[in-house]
Amino acid sequence: MKSSNNKKHLLTGNEAAAEAAILAGCRHYYGYPITPQNELINHMSIRMPQVGGTFLQAESEIAAIYMAYGGAAAGARVMTSSSGPGISLMQEGISYLAGSELPCVIVNVQRGGPGLGDISPSQADYFQAVKGGGHGDYHNIVLAPASAQEIADLVYDAFDLADRYRNPVMILGDAQLGQMMEPVEFRKTPRTHQTVKRWALTGAEGRARNIVKSFYPVKGELETFNIRLQRKYRAVEQEEVRYEEVNTQGAEIILVAYGTCARICKEAIRRASGTGLQIGLLRPITLWPFPKEPLRRLAKKARAFCVVEMSAGQMVEDVRLAVLDRCPVHFYGRMGGGVPSSREILKKVLNILAPEGTLELEIPEIPTELGKGLYFSTIP
Amino acid sequence: MQALYSAPETLIRTPSHYCPGCGHGIAHRLLAEIIDELGIRGKTIGLAPVGCSVLAYNYLDIDMCEAAHGRPPAIATGIKRVHPDNIVFTYQGDGDLAAIGMAEIVHAASRAENITVIFINNAIYGMTNGQLAPTTLLNQRTTTTPEGRDPLTHGYPIRICELLATLEGASFLARTSLSSPKDVSQTKEALKKGFKTQIEKKGFSLIEVLSPCPVYWRMSPVESLKFIEEKMTQTFPLGVFKDWEKTVSAPGGQATKV
Amino acid sequence: MTEKIILIGYGGQGMMLFGRLLARATMLDGKQVTFFPSYGTEVRGGAACYHLIVSTEEIYSPVVEEADTIIAMNQPSYLKLKNYLKPSSLLFLNSSLVKEVESLNEITTYRIPATEIANELGNVVASNMVMMGAYNTIKNLVPLPLFLECLQSSLRGRKAPLLEVNTLALLRGEEYVKKTYLKGERIFKTSAV
Numbered sequence: 001m002k003s004s005n006n007k008k009h010l011l012t013g014n015e016a017a018a019e020a021a022i023l024a025g026c027r028h029y030y031g032y033p034i035t036p037q038n039e040l041i042n043h044m045s046i047r048m049p050q051v052g053g054t055f056l057q058a059e060s061e062i063a064a065i066y067m068a069y070g071g072a073a074a075g076a077r078v079m080t081s082s083s084g085p086g087i088s089l090m091q092e093g094i095s096y097l098a099g100s101e102l103p104c105v106i107v108n109v110q111r112g113g114p115g116l117g118d119i120s121p122s123q124a125d126y127f128q129a130v131k132g133g134g135h136g137d138y139h140n141i142v143l144a145p146a147s148a149q150e151i152a153d154l155v156y157d158a159f160d161l162a163d164r165y166r167n168p169v170m171i172l173g174d175a176q177l178g179q180m181m182e183p184v185e186f187r188k189t190p191r192t193h194q195t196v197k198r199w200a201l202t203g204a205e206g207r208a209r210n211i212v213k214s215f216y217p218v219k220g221e222l223e224t225f226n227i228r229l230q231r232k233y234r235a236v237e238q239e240e241v242r243y244e245e246v247n248t249q250g251a252e253i254i255l256v257a258y259g260t261c262a263r264i265c266k267e268a269i270r271r272a273s274g275t276g277l278q279i280g281l282l283r284p285i286t287l288w289p290f291p292k293e294p295l296r297r298l299a300k301k302a303r304a305f306c307v308v309e310m311s312a313g314q315m316v317e318d319v320r321l322a323v324l325d326r327c328p329v330h331f332y333g334r335m336g337g338g339v340p341s342s343r344e345i346l347k348k349v350l351n352i353l354a355p356e357g358t359l360e361l362e363i364p365e366i367p368t369e370l371g372k373g374l375y376f377s378t379i380p
Numbered sequence: 381m382q383a384l385y386s387a388p389e390t391l392i393r394t395p396s397h398y399c400p401g402c403g404h405g406i407a408h409r410l411l412a413e414i415i416d417e418l419g420i421r422g423k424t425i426g427l428a429p430v431g432c433s434v435l436a437y438n439y440l441d442i443d444m445c446e447a448a449h450g451r452p453p454a455i456a457t458g459i460k461r462v463h464p465d466n467i468v469f470t471y472q473g474d475g476d477l478a479a480i481g482m483a484e485i486v487h488a489a490s491r492a493e494n495i496t497v498i499f500i501n502n503a504i505y506g507m508t509n510g511q512l513a514p515t516t517l518l519n520q521r522t523t524t525t526p527e528g529r530d531p532l533t534h535g536y537p538i539r540i541c542e543l544l545a546t547l548e549g550a551s552f553l554a555r556t557s558l559s560s561p562k563d564v565s566q567t568k569e570a571l572k573k574g575f576k577t578q579i580e581k582k583g584f585s586l587i588e589v590l591s592p593c594p595v596y597w598r599m600s601p602v603e604s605l606k607f608i609e610e611k612m613t614q615t616f617p618l619g620v621f622k623d624w625e626k627t628v629s630a631p632g633g634q635a636t637k638v
Numbered sequence: 639m640t641e642k643i644i645l646i647g648y649g650g651q652g653m654m655l656f657g658r659l660l661a662r663a664t665m666l667d668g669k670q671v672t673f674f675p676s677y678g679t680e681v682r683g684g685a686a687c688y689h690l691i692v693s694t695e696e697i698y699s700p701v702v703e704e705a706d707t708i709i710a711m712n713q714p715s716y717l718k719l720k721n722y723l724k725p726s727s728l729l730f731l732n733s734s735l736v737k738e739v740e741s742l743n744e745i746t747t748y749r750i751p752a753t754e755i756a757n758e759l760g761n762v763v764a765s766n767m768v769m770m771g772a773y774n775t776i777k778n779l780v781p782l783p784l785f786l787e788c789l790q791s792s793l794r795g796r797k798a799p800l801l802e803v804n805t806l807a808l809l810r811g812e813e814y815v816k817k818t819y820l821k822g823e824r825i826f827k828t829s830a831v
Contacts, residue, residue: 010662010671028461054461058454059487066451066484070458073445074425078458096448120676180674180700181658183665201443201459203466205422211437213446260700267699341703 008183013173014039016148016184017081017107018047020155023186026077026105027053030067032060034086035119036175037109041081061086065093065106072102073212075200077159081107083175084117084125087133094168095134098229099214103162105155106140107171109178112337120337121176121260126314129172130288137226139233141169141240142287144258148182154285156187163195165236172287174310176260176339242285243294251280253349254298256319257308258284260339265308267342268349279349287315292322299327304352306330308345310338388412390421392441399506401601403558403591404432407500408439410568411471415442418575424467425459427452429481431473432506450481453488456495467578469496475505478514478538485540485586492549492583496574499540499586502593503612510596514538517615522596537615541588545621551583553621557590559608563618570620582624590616639669640693641779642702644722647711647732649686652766655792656709657688660770663780663788664692672700685714692779707777709769710736711752730773732765748772748819755810761800764807771811775820782812 048055058064071078216222262283307316391412428436430449437444452470519528556567574585592604661673704724734753752768
């Protein structure tokens with residue numbers, strides 16, 4: 001595939017992630033096969049040799065994350081990818097990456113769980129991605145794309161963020177986003193820049209030695225280090241929050257959803273246009289840092305929130321923490337590979353607005369002519 | 381007056397945290413001497429494991445990386461693939477390499493990963509107070525085998541050199557000991573050969589070093605050296621198991637005396 | 639314009655290629671497109687279902703809830719397709735393999751013996767292109783030359799020998815649907831057959 005031109009390519013989200021990583025300067029990829037992210041590892045196995053990079057199929061996800069750790073420690077842009085069970089195996093390594101302050105991009109193409117689960121789309125790894133996942137006080141920066149194009153765009157940004165903050169960055173997708181084909185246009189000149197990594201292991205020739213570690217056995221050292229880490233996280237929270245708002249002006253009810261669910265929520269809003277229902281959407285693009293402030297702002301005006309997830313209710317906890325008791329927060333979720341339909345979401349909205357069934361409203365068919373009167377704004 | 385002997389430059393002058401009679405200090409020094417002699421201090425990157433030698437980076441004045449338990453070969457792979465002309469070694473104990481890190485070491489060897497592994501085998505978990513290791517001898521008492529290692533319960537000791545000798549990717553495999561001055565100098569030769577293997581890009585090298593742990597063997601330092609010579613070498617025979625220069629290959633596990 | 643299509647068939651019946659070609663051709667034609675599979679665990683032989691949406695506007699949900707068109711290649715897929723029907727759906731059945739067991743009155747249905755036609759052409763795998771020829775003749779989603787161009791670029795190298803039979807299949811599908819259903823531009827409703 002010719003990569004760095006302006007033409008549109010029909011790619012799966014997995015392939016878009018791989019190609020964008022290469023364009024962002026990633027030359028070291030380590031992975032292990034698992035559905036539904038196999039298009040990513042397959043694409044890397046073809047493309048990395050073409051660009052003089054390293055593709056290595058590791059013996060396990062544990063080895064893969066530590067190979068990535070080694071590459072990151074050596075100063076390179078590195079990526080690994082997996083899905084639920086494999087990401088669970090990587091958690092120790094992700095904690096070490098955060099503890100050693102190493103930049104690394106990790107793609108999680110979420111599938112249904114717990115356990116072996118299934119290979120259908122899911123958003124049930126939210127807690128694992130956003131709250132830490134591994135041991136210790138740390139955060140991943142978590143980006144939640146909603147299309148193949150956005151996967152490509154966010155993978156560029158992920159490498160920059162990882163380098164800038166010396167922190168693991170997770171792209172949290174799902175089986176649908178990973179395997180769905182959409183047109184993707186890659187940036188002609190990647191705007192990614194590689195920072196000088198003076199801390200990297202290159203051999204101590206002509207300079208004091210570098211040590212990459214997360215071990216602080218001397219009493220007090222570890223707490224000092226943790227305080228520094230937390231300061232870094234506060235800076236990330238200040239600088240890097242991203243979200244999209246749809247139809248929130250004057251909305252009675254605000255849907256909150258990311259990734260695949262956010263797109264289905266947009267469909268629900270489109271379905272409801274013309275019915276008089278005022279529905280808005282807030283789509284977090286960064287799941288950590290979480291867009292708390294915009295939610296608080298919207299809580300002053302909206303009658304209620306409804307969080308839609310492919311989980312038993314994980315992000316809804318962060319929405320509730322953000323708005324506290326300023327506004328009721330409802331939840332609609334599907335689990336274990338179930339994907340909510342726009343019809344189900346609208347039913348839930350009606351149920352929230354008129355719990356006693358006083359509001360009778362037929363759910364309209366999706367109109368063939370689309371896109372009437374929605375307004376969008378993405379906060380970068 | 382001419383100085384005939386001095387501490388190697390790569391060795392950092394700092395008080396040791398190792399117990400009296402421990403073999404790690406000797407191994408560290410040998411490593412530092414070799415790095416000096418080969419003139420590779422500025423391009424060597426070392427990996428410290430989890431175990432007693434977790435703080436190895438306190439003693440060696442080179443770029444170093446701490447690794448999660450068992451994962452040094454995977455991390456070394458990642459580093460070496462970025463810097464193929466640097467010299468990358470891992471320094472691992474028996475729990476790190478032969479228990480939790482067994483998959484990583486076997487696959488690094490099978491890939492002929494061009495790294496050098498220093499495998500300190502003292503048949504015990506020292507850092508966590510003397511529990512059973514995969515290399516603990518039969519009937520040997522540890523805190524988790526208080527009646528001695530019974531193969532019916534805890535299985536048999538694992539011979540890493542013999543195991544890896546079956547892999548085509550392993551280029552140099554040797555087992556030495558630190559139990560006498562002669563053995564120490566043979567260990568140094570083997571370590572040097574391991575680094576030479578890597579410098580000449582001949583693939584994977586591993587040197588297994590039988591090393592004393594008098595504290596958790598509950599012996600005096602002198603007794604512990606005797607234990608290596610009389611007991612440990614029975615289970616773990618010394619020798620070269622694979623040598624790319626001499627086409628020594630012993631897949632059946634027979635060591636060749638050097 | 640928005641066209642939401644459900645493709646169902648056995649794994650190996652070429653629905654993946656069908657969808658990818660249509661998606662690529664419509665993309666090159668300047669439209670928005672989403673295409674995704676929801677497989678079973680089987681690679682060959684299982685009933686695979688694909689959601690394809692083509693639109694002149696931004697596509698929000700890529701999940702087809704009510705299909706404008708359903709293309710069903712085998713019996714199990716015929717039994718599944720009811721989930722996606724709406725009164726205005728168009729239904730394309732591979733009548734070589736689908737035995738209709740219940741009446742779907744009021745649904746405009748095209749019965750194409752795709753497997754038989756492909757067999758006549760000497761390659762049963764081309765049944766997908768027979769369906770494509772029939773479908774595109776009715777819906778006119780992609781100009782035929784553009785489609786042939788996409789077919790050519792996807793059947794290169796090792797697969798080049800397959801180009802001829804696939805092109806033929808496409809034309810035979812077009813021919814069949816024109817002969818059977820488009821006499822004087824008249825479309826037969828199921829109830830009228």
